[in-house]
Amino acid sequence: MPAYTPPLRDMQFVLHEVLHAVDALKACPAHADADVDTLNAVLEEGGKFAAEVAFPLNLSGDQEGCTLDKTTHEVRAPSGFKAAYEQYVAGGWPALSCDPEYGGQGLPFVVNQCFYEMLNSANQAWAMYPGLSHGAYECLHAHGTPEQKKTYLAKLVSGEWTGTMCLTEPHCGTDLGMLRTKAEPLPDGTYQISGQKIFISAGEHDLTANILHLVLARLPGAPAGSKGISLFLVPKYHVQPDGSLGARNPIYCAGLEHKMGIHGNSTAQLVLDGAIGTLVGQPNKGLQAMFVMMNAARLGVGNQSLGLTEVAYQNALAYAKDRIQMRSLSGVKAKDKPADPIIVHPDVRKMLLTAKAYAEGGRALMSYCALLLDQEINHPDEKVRKDSAELLALLTPIAKAFVSDNGWQATVMCQQVYGGHGYIKEWGMEQYVRDARINMIYEGTNTVQSLDLLGRKVLGNNGASLKKFGKLVAALVEQEGTNEKMAEFINPLAYLGEQMTKFTTEIGFKGMQNPDEVGAAAVDYLRVAGHLVFAYFFARMASVALRQIATGSTDPFYTAKLQTARFYFAKLLPETAMLMRTARAGSAALMDTEAALA
Amino acid sequence: MPAYTPPLRDMQFVLHEVLHAVDALKACPAHADADVDTLNAVLEEGGKFAAEVAFPLNLSGDQEGCTLDKTTHEVRAPSGFKAAYEQYVAGGWPALSCDPEYGGQGLPFVVNQCFYEMLNSANQAWAMYPGLSHGAYECLHAHGTPEQKKTYLAKLVSGEWTGTMCLTEPHCGTDLGMLRTKAEPLPDGTYQISGQKIFISAGEHDLTANILHLVLARLPGAPAGSKGISLFLVPKYHVQPDGSLGARNPIYCAGLEHKMGIHGNSTAQLVLDGAIGTLVGQPNKGLQAMFVMMNAARLGVGNQSLGLTEVAYQNALAYAKDRIQMRSLSGVKAKDKPADPIIVHPDVRKMLLTAKAYAEGGRALMSYCALLLDQEINHPDEKVRKDSAELLALLTPIAKAFVSDNGWQATVMCQQVYGGHGYIKEWGMEQYVRDARINMIYEGTNTVQSLDLLGRKVLGNNGASLKKFGKLVAALVEQEGTNEKMAEFINPLAYLGEQMTKFTTEIGFKGMQNPDEVGAAAVDYLRVAGHLVFAYFFARMASVALRQIATGSTDPFYTAKLQTARFYFAKLLPETAMLMRTARAGSAALMDTEAALA
Known part of the structure; x- marks a missing residue:
């Protein structure tokens, strides 16, 4: 049976030390009274709900499934789901980031984001019931008539x-x-x-x-x-x-x-x-109205895979420390045992660190997206609202597809750490893989996301949105460029940023000649863009960690963060070398294949 | 419901046009009377059994599963499995490549290999019952006492x-x-x-x-x-x-x-x-005796994933031609329909071609391995037997891990082609993914395979076995080096061959200082080696196809083969650029992570 501990420390790090979320929120009148302690307290309580109420129903819910009464057309969710939902409603959780005018608590979206990460770790299938409701709430809130809002909105907010x-x-x-x-x-x-x-x-x-x-x-x-x-x-x-x-x-x-x-x-x-x-x-104009819900849902899907990545990682890590099998190649490590714990093996560590890096990078990206949404909706300055909206639109397909592809790889690797036991239902790891699989498909397949990114969000406005993100990268490079300790992170980030510009221009030109070049490059392009975004966040996180260490902190959290960032740059970022090469190989190898695909 | 057509044409191409299997077999006294027509006829009949008897039980077998009577300790296989097995026995299939002394038909292993590919495409779970038996037969045949052979061997051969x-x-x-x-x-x-x-x-x-x-x-x-x-x-x-x-x-x-x-x-x-x-x-000495069975089983696992790759590909291809959704980016293709078939989209083609290339590369490799086994066991010349054994030992971990990793990627991509329908059990695609998952785990995880390859088979004899394979590559490069039409295949193959030598030496040196460098590089190394092997076979296959086209053949099979080879070199082989980079990043990023993995 798996276990789950809400990653509160890392959430606090991302929110307060990296993104300075409270400062950003305080600039919005709706969140003028935001403070660190309240946000932390809400997440702590939310974590308890996720770990203690939703999580224990995950494996049983998977095994039992839903049942349809074909006579009444009524569906029964798995045992315990209804009671858990009632507890969720009683706790006021559906109202967390909803409009106070309809009974909401008016907390920032970024809090809801972190709360939902934990719900997704605990029980993706269960979290989808309130998750879809929240999307419906957002759609009706944005597009409903006063009459519709009056009749329905408070019921969604309360969770009734x-x-x-x-x-x-x-x-x-x-x-x-x-x-x-x-x-x-x-x-x-x-x-x-x-x-x-x-x-x-x-x-x-x-x-x-x-x-x-x-x-x-x-x-x-x-x-x-x-x-x-x-x-x-x-x-x-x-x-x-x-x-x-x-x-x-x-x-x-x-x-x-x-x-x-x-x-x-x-x-x-x-x-x-x-x-x-x-x-x-x-x-x-139904599609436009629905897009409010679909954009929320796309971020929500990224968040689902973030949650699965985190919980799969936690369990694989615990298993790798516990399971003894073979000796370390570099000499016996656990002399008192008949074999070493498998965490001594480099490839086991690689699988674990991949999951950890994808969880932590994903958490930074998803939290940043939610904060952009808070600013898009609530910031008093129109330019900030517009810029936030534009950046969020650019990042949404990345958050959906990159994080869900990563989550797939991560849950599969965490399952692999368990060896044969990973294939057995009772251990819970194979469920994470099966659950994670849908995230690459629904709310627009990851191929559709890549076309949205490259075709619409990047080439569609001549790279203007991408340049906005590029400015963030450039500012970080500028700020940290003379910090020798940051060189290992800043140099590859700066290099990838430059390559990305060239790469985009190249595809843009080729796409003008032949639109299939865009379709042929899009999936690779999205992953390169995802790595650029992760490299940016890992560099920011590393910079915070280095500063803490330099000023005397002995909290191992910062050393851990640095090690994870180093791993990310050494072992995951190099994927971009392959992706740019395959993208540049062009569309002919795909399209001139009538005989092969006959 | 999926469909399955035995890929007889491609098997014949690999066996007769690429590997010239009959010539190789005729050199072995046990197969002196081997001929093309007999091999083809056996495979045609075998394909019928697979498609008509085993395949229809695949989805139902997955849904029903096995049941244990806890009182009698007896297990019932899914409905139809026993009857299918009886048909299998009645057809004499268990005896196919077994020793005539015990009632076997004495056909080459390579025939059994191709037959089992089809069984695996049809129904991996079912094929494991006779598959394990065959492994047990091989182990007893090699290590059993005369008494044991007398009592048991004929029963395994007959399938009783x-x-x-x-x-x-x-x-x-x-x-x-x-x-x-x-x-x-x-x-x-x-x-x-x-x-x-x-x-x-x-x-x-x-x-x-x-x-x-x-x-x-x-x-x-x-x-x-x-x-x-x-x-x-x-x-x-x-x-x-x-x-x-x-x-x-x-x-x-x-x-x-x-x-x-x-x-x-x-x-x-x-x-x-x-x-x-x-x-x-x-x-x-039990482990040594069991290794006969384990080596056979490892090849068998690669073959399972080859089978799943092929059947997943066939179905995804059919779906991509049938399902209409959106228009081609380069203009309407199906004017008579409200949308174009999704096969017009470059990324859908990429997913299909990946599966196709991995199936065809896998088929060439697995057939080659089986032919090496025939030569190892039956060739009259000791040097040929020894060389065949050595090459087979080198290729076995590649056949197991590279082909099963590829099969995983391929089945996941084929499922992705189906969009949401890929997630639904009735379409059958998700079963291929779930079945393929075990192949990366059992008979030695793919990490274990990579350590076997790099640690034992390559560095363990100072690269001698690898050099043997390198000679095959060099001979092909030599032979085709002046053929301009082959340049697109030969140049990257030659380049990768050179890189592989350097790469191996580098890791060998680093590993002498620090054995964890071997463990850190092994998984990446195995995939690079796998690509070298696939590049070699795709170059050989392309060379045959080019020759056929040059001599006037209008069979679209050869054009298809060329297109698939081109796709492989353009879109899949570049993975080696990433793999060598991440391997070279070394072990520190994995091992200096005590805080991160605390």
Whole structure:
């Protein structure tokens, strides 16, 4: 059975010592009273909930899964999920970073980010129920009518009801322009919606009395493609004027998917058989409205893999210290034992350090993204809001795809540390791998993320957003360039920054001749960009650690951070050498293959 | 539901056009009558069995799994497995490459290799039942007493009984020196064996009336460590002098593991409660005797991943042609459809081509290894036998680890091609990923393989074996060096060959100062070696294809082969640039991390 300890020390390091989150938040009127102790206290309590309530249900939830009653169309989540959710609601957790106007606690998004990292470590499948709700909250908060907000928002904030996002249909996922679900306007201003949705996470369950579905559908005569999609709010139960639940709306769970992982979350096939809904946002602008939720969800997916990376690492580390097998190549280490603990073996250490570096780099990136979101929404200076939004838009596909790809590699390596036991369910490691696998697929596959990054976010504005990030890198290089102790981090960072500019320009030129060059380079490009971002954060973290050590700190945390940063630069960053080479190899080796792929 | 077509054309290409297997075989008296048509006919029939009998049970076997009756200790394999096995036996397949003296058909190992590739594509979990038996056959054939051979060998050849290998115990897998199972000699020359074994594949089942367990145990007073291990044959049922089954031997299945994959194979915990066995080979030389089986098993594991790579590729290719989603970046391709098939997208092609290249490179390597085994065992010239053995020993860890790592990447990519559907069990792709995962772990983890390669097979004889392979590379470079059309393949191969020599010398020197440098470099080293081997085979295959095209062949197979080779050199081989860099980064970044891994 795995164990989990919330990584509070590292969160505090990232928030307070690296990002100086409280300073940034205090500049926002909504968070003028932010302080270190409150943030830490919330995370400590949140960590307790994650470790003590959500975590013990992870393995059992995977084994039991969800069950659908085909007569009533009701779904039962695994044993204990409902009780845990009730505790979650009783603790006020759904309201953490919600708008006080609707009952929220108004805490910064960055706190919610760290809290959710811990929930994801504890139980990704369970965390998806409140996670999807929070996305629905954000979408309705941004695009709902006053009437919709009045009726529904407080219920999402309190957690009394949950929400979903209903996009995918059997014939379209990536290409939502093809969706067929229809919405017919009714005389009373509502819409009658019919169609079929699949892959709806938390799409039906017994955790709450009502579920609010956000459904993409087409109005009559809507333009073809993605410009003819509208967004509707479709509650499972209608809500009466006094707020009580009315009639059942005909949006039914027709089946649950049998999945590789996240068994504890109900992935529902939903049939809308003339279900009644109300329009959210403008007609035919549904995709834009939904994008609020999708961007949140993409960051959320990165965060899921961050959580899995952390918990897999913690367990693999403990196992590697405990399991004895063979002797160290450089001589016996545990003389009192018949063999050495496997952590003496260089490759075991490499697997562990890979997971650790990906967790710590991911935590810095995800926290930074959440802080950008706080600034985008709440900063009084329009330029700061705009810059934050732009940087966040650039980093979102990286946070989603780079962190989830890393999480995949990391959970697989942590499983490998266990040898044969890693393949056995009771040890819990194979579940992390199965759960992590979905994160590379949903909310836009990682290939889609790479096209979003390279095509839209980078080349789409001639590299302007990338230059903004480049300025951060340049400032750090400038600031630390004369610090000899930082040379081992700053030099490769500066070098990669320069290469990245050239690399981007090259692809841009080639892409103008042949757009397939962009598609051929995009996945490699995203990973190079991800490494640039991680190298930047590891250099910043190393600089903080070095300063602490220089001023006399003997806290081993700082030495550990330096060692992890060194490992990252020595053993993980060199992947960029391969990626730039394969990207530069161009599209012909992929496209001139009609015979090979016949 | 997935589909499977045996890749007979590519097998024939590798066997006859690249490796000229029949010529090599004819030089061996045992295969003097080898001919192309017979080999092809056997593989065609074998392919039918795989596709028509074993394949339809793959998904259902995964879903149903094995069941243990805790009262009788009997295990039931999934529905249909027993009937399929009976068909397998009726068809004479177990005897394919076995010794005619014991009822075998005496066909070359390379035929069995290709046949098993197809079985693995069709149903890895099922194929493990006969696969383990074949390993047991080889071990007994090499080390059994005349009495043991007389009693048991024909039963393994006919398939009437199956075999297992019982090595692992709860506290030791890699480090068998620690094993505790005890064997007490009895006055009649047999041994009474007590202990506990885990992870025993095909360890208990209802496919056959008897099971022959090959069990590692310690004799009284045996030296500590791996030098005190003996090998015993322990039948599930005793065999009476007339060959009929006698009393039940107390070797019981105490539990079945709940695994990530290969659910159709029974992974048994076995308790030996004074079970009676006979010694195989010399006392305290059990590991050496078992290594016959382990080497066969290691090649078998590479072959399992080759099979999974092929079947995953076939299905992903079909899906990518069928599934329409979005338009090509370079303009509409399927004007008659609302979207283009996803195979138009460069990254989808990259995923498909990666799987294809890894399948075809793997097939060439695995077939070559099997042919070396044929020569090692059956060639009349001692030098050829010795050289073949040495080359095979060098290539075995590569075949196991490189091919299984590649198979992991390939099955994951093929799953990714399916988007969300790849995560759903009914599509079958996630099973390939789960099944492929074990191949990186069992029969010696891939880290263990890398230490075997670098520490024992390369540095252990000062690079002599590696030089033997280097000579093959040099000969090809020499032969094709002036052929301009081959330059795109030969130049990078020659370059990598040179780098490999330097790289090996460097690590050798560093390793003399600090053995952890070997451990730190080994995994990267094995992948570089694997790429050198694949580059060699792709260059050979390209050369055959170019010659065919030059002499007027219009068979698109050759164009396809060239395109795949080009893809391999452009997009996969560059991984070596990263691997050499990370290996050269040395051990300090891994070992000077006491604080980080505290």
